[in-house]
Amino acid sequence: MKRVIMIGPSPSAKGGIATVIGTLLRVGYERDGHCRFIQTHISAGLVRKAWVALWALLRVTCLMATGQVALLHAHVASEASFWRKAIFIRVAQFFGCPVIFHLHSGEFRVFLEQRMSPGQRKFAVALMRRVDYALVLSDDAAQLLSGIGVRNIELLPNPIEINRVSPARQTSSEILFLGRLDNKKGVYDLLRAFKYVRDQVPEARLILGGEGEVAQVRELATALGILNAVELPGWVNEAQRSVLLARAAVFVLPSHFEQMPMTVLEAMVAGVPVVATRVGGVPCMLENGACGKLVDVADLDALASAITGLLVDRPAAQAMAERAHQRVLKEYEAGVVLSRLQERYAALAQ
Template identity: 35%
Template sequence: MQPDPAQAATADLRTGSAPRVLMLGTDPGGRGGVATVVSLLRQEGLFEREGVRYVATHAQGSRLARAGTALLGLGRTLGWLAGRRVRRPNIMHAHVASNGSFVRKSVLLALGRAAGCKTVFHLHGACFDGFAGRASPLMRRWICHTLESSSVVIALSSRWAGLVRGIAPRAAVVVIPNSVPLPPRATEPEEPGRILFLGEIGPRKGIYDLVEALALLRTRFPQVQLAIGGQGAMHELRRRADLCQVADRIDELGWVDAGNKAHQLARAAIFCLPSHAEGLPMAMLEAMAAGKAVVVTGVGGMPDAVRDGVNGMLVPPGDVQALAAALARLLENEQERQRLGERARATIEQEFASGVVIGRLSEVYEQLRSARARRRGR
């Protein structure tokens, strides 16, 4: 079993092994897209290749547990930054979302810059533009300052790169998508009519739209079933399913861990994520890697991965009629599902495979180290 990155960071701090990159983010053992991203970067060799030490600054749990993790992360980060210059990290790389995540990481990044680190602001927040737009004038200035002071801002898609530049025009933005491993092809057959949703249960992910679309499909497709994996507002989901008279067509999976995800993807005929706001969802990339036909909305970074009618289907967010029509087209056409699924898998192999993305991160690190060396050599 591989060690937990946060525990490894503590051990390295005790033994004095100096990291080249200090990476900050949520607990990789937790749930959610950022935790999955970090775990994959470690599993695919980035940490070993680039001398990365990981510090968890956030973890799921009670308010007290979250506060404890944040304080412990601050202490570990300060421990690395307060040492002799030769023992400090060259680069601080923070995985950032909105609200409290931004506040925590922006302060730590400022401390890193004060200690001489190059800093990488890796944006994951699906609603970061809304967060910045609603912020007070003082907070907006701090958001702009943080983005423009970072050595590099990593956006997950070209659309998000444009949004970042709108918030902070002088930010040095590069586009690096999330990565996903290419799994072996599934050997178990799909179940006709089974639609799979993986994500947080709530309005942002469009699950209520999907329930309404299911109601439009139930008579025409007697086998149609919606498998829902995730946690959140389950009571509201059940209430809406009852109102739409589709409660008998829903299979509640609860949280789907990595061990069960491949099985659920293999069973599904279609993967659907009709989000209203997104970064670049890992669940969608994993479904594409598994060779599934995907129906998603054209928001966030999803259009960077899915080309409508080429390797998946795009529908407008909140348009239940269009969502039902796209699902119906695939439910009644197995050949079309297979065609889109094959093209989706090829897209992952060519553009989003772990090796490709890790190579691009390594290039960013090398450029920052070279710039730092040139500056110190003056």
């Protein structure tokens, strides 16, 4: 029997793609035996990462060579993720196997246009033009791929589970950020805006969950005089995220680049009001402000004002969170997304 082979990082790895894959697997992606997931990346040392990637390539190549693959579904980001998946895609194209190119990276335009050499860009564009179908998370990504000649592009939202038991919501003045601690995620913008939030809401606290530039974050928080109100728990797993979301009064993601961040979906499911920047698919997720507050990248005044407004006007914040939760139920529930994906497989698989 021919199967659809989906490739990407291990569900236990860090990052949004791993979360998406883990969600699909939990809601029955492999249940009927027609679909199979093979991990191409894990969070480990360089040697172990290389071994996992090589073993995955050998398995996929063998399956294709013996006619057991109906379709390759490749989850792709920027940098190493792209080049790693490019090898698998080329193998699939060699064997005449249809390919779904599933783009997740919010920085892919920058990666393609600024970080590649002319030769690399020529190869990448030629590779993408030959894929049979592309799945994207935002209109910007669709326009980018269409502009380089990719055919058959569809917006498919990230899936999230709704029916999982979550801790009861608590009342607090905690502001929560989840993501890598660096400038691209807007964490320094958030620290500077938080200083102004504290002037209006002295009891407010900022929780920055994630790894990255921890020393630099501490240094800036100290310089701003807010370190005593900032908590840095490090990388948080799924269970810890649920606890932090239950405690949070506001979830903030002031990223400079995104596609469809899973952390925003998690906050929407948990009933936490969201403040986020107008990047990637975020405006669509928040229904252009009806389901969360939107601000421009690096607009510290707007960021501080949006956070403060939600902390001060709790009824309005709760109403916004309820609208967001209903939107997730309708558009992003994992079963709905999986059904759409399976329909696409049926149309493409040989």
